[in-house]
Amino acid sequence: MDGLAQFEVDEGADGGATLALSGPYLISTIGGVDEDLRGLDREFSKVDLSEVSEIDTVGAWVACSLATEHNAEIVGASDRAQRLMKALEGSHEGEAVSAPRAQLLQRVPEAIGEKVYNGRRGFMGVLGFLGALLVAAGNVIRHPSRFRSLALVRQMELVGVSALPIVGLMSFLIGVVIAQQGAVQLAQFGAETLTVNLVGRITLRELGVLMTAIMVAGRSGSAFAAQLGTMKLTEEVDAMRTIGISPMEALVIPRILAAIIMMPLLGFYACATAIIGGAVIGDVMLGIPFWTFLFRIQEVVPTYDLWVGLIKAPVFGLIVSLAGCYHGMKVENDSEQVGLRTTMAVVTGIFAVIVLDAFFAVFFTKVGWA
Structure with missing residues (x-):
């Protein structure tokens, strides 16, 4: 033994x-x-x-x-x-270990105060970022030679051209779903032909641009935050400042302009593919010929519905790109911040887009574009 x-x-x-x-x-x-x-x-x-x-x-x-x-x-x-x-003294004691916790009446005001303070700090940070962006834009306007056109073209390719397949597939399927579900409901009233009106107006006015903005927020907004955040961690941004290059001019402005320029084009493309999806369902399920469906769209959809979507698109692009660039430039300390800020960029971008879409809906109704 x-x-x-x-x-x-x-x-x-x-x-x-x-x-x-x-x-x-x-x-x-x-x-x-x-x-x-x-x-x-x-x-x-x-x-x-x-x-x-x-x-x-x-x-x-x-x-x-x-x-x-x-x-x-x-x-x-x-x-x-x-x-x-x-x-090992004290380690063998069987008493439960728990963190001290304040009383409820103390915890709640402390939590609210902390959130208010963090909100104030975040608001000031956004104002500072917007101020730096305006200064950089003013410098570029006064000195056009400092504008990085190649960076803009590259970002336009990443934001717009590379997004065409996924945006097109998503919009086509949205048009299919709207037409199919709308036809089922309208059939109860013998108004299947109004499916054309439903697909045309809802895609051109709302869902086409809105879903495109959400897709761009998840695709390009997150990419902006991750790219800029990684550059902050690897001190590339500090190196640019050291050699006299403004990060706002070189990194932020091309990304924001690319999103503003490409969002109307992507939005129009999404609306067109959604209408094609609805036309396919109309031809297959409703007996409405494909080309008749498309010609009917021109008759039943007011022109201002298209303008409503195109007016909203660049604003949505601005909001999404601002959220991505702001959170990317706020990364510091460790790599965990990159993931955290990327998530925050997507969430805040999508939330802001939906809130703005609600305001646009009220505004255009008030001006008679309903």
């Missing part, structure tokens, strides 16, 4: 029992007696470690736990065992 941890309980002459541990009490050997020690139901007043040949932190913790559980005294401990048990 050499090389294995062992124990026995000896009855003392004074009536007090002693738990004698022997052998190596190491993490590799203690497994054989651990279950027996846990199930030990005899009382003892001492834990004798004089026959323990080797001991590590796990063995010291077991000895301390047994002594605490049975209110026993540890005797015969070697210098190493004493050092380990001293380091």
Whole structure:
């Protein structure tokens, strides 16, 4: 049995029992007696470690736990065992550990105050970013040679051209769903032909541009935040400032202009593909010929519905790009901030787009474009 941890309980002459541990009490050997020690139901007043040949932190913790559980005294401990048990003082206590928590009436005002303060700080940060952007735009207008046209073309390709497949597929499927579901509901009133009106107006006026903005926020807004955030962490932005290049002029302005320019084009493209999707469903399910559906769109959809969507598109592009660039330029300290700020850029961009769309709906209704 050499090389294995062992124990026995000896009855003392004074009536007090002693738990004698022997052998190596190491993490590799203690497994054989651990279950027996846990199930030990005899009382003892001492834990004798004089026959323990080797001991590590796990063995010291077991000895301390047994002594605490049975209110026993540890005797015969070697210098190493004493050092380990001293380091483990308090670790074997069974009391639940919990963080101190203030009362509800104190926690709620503190949480509200913290959120208000953070909101104020965030508002000031946005104002500072917008101010720096306006200064950079003014410098570019006064010195056109500083404008980076190649960077603008590259960003237009990334924001617009590269997004055509996914935006087209999404819009086509949206048109299919609107036409199919609309036809099912309108059929109850014998008005299936009004599906043309439904698809045309809702895609040109609302869903075409709105869904495109959401897609751009998730695709390009997140890319802006991740790219700029990574450049902040790798100190490329600081290096640009050191050599006299404005990061706002070189990095932010081309991205914002690309989003503003490409959003109306993407929005119009999305509306066209959605209408084509509706025409396909009209031809397959409703018996409305494909070209008749498209010609009918020109008759039943007012021209101002197209202008409503095109007016909203650049504003949505501005909001999405501002959210992405702002959060990207706010990355600092560690790489975790890149993921956090990227998520915040997408969430704030989509939220702002939906809120603005509601304001646009009210505004255009008031001016008679309903």
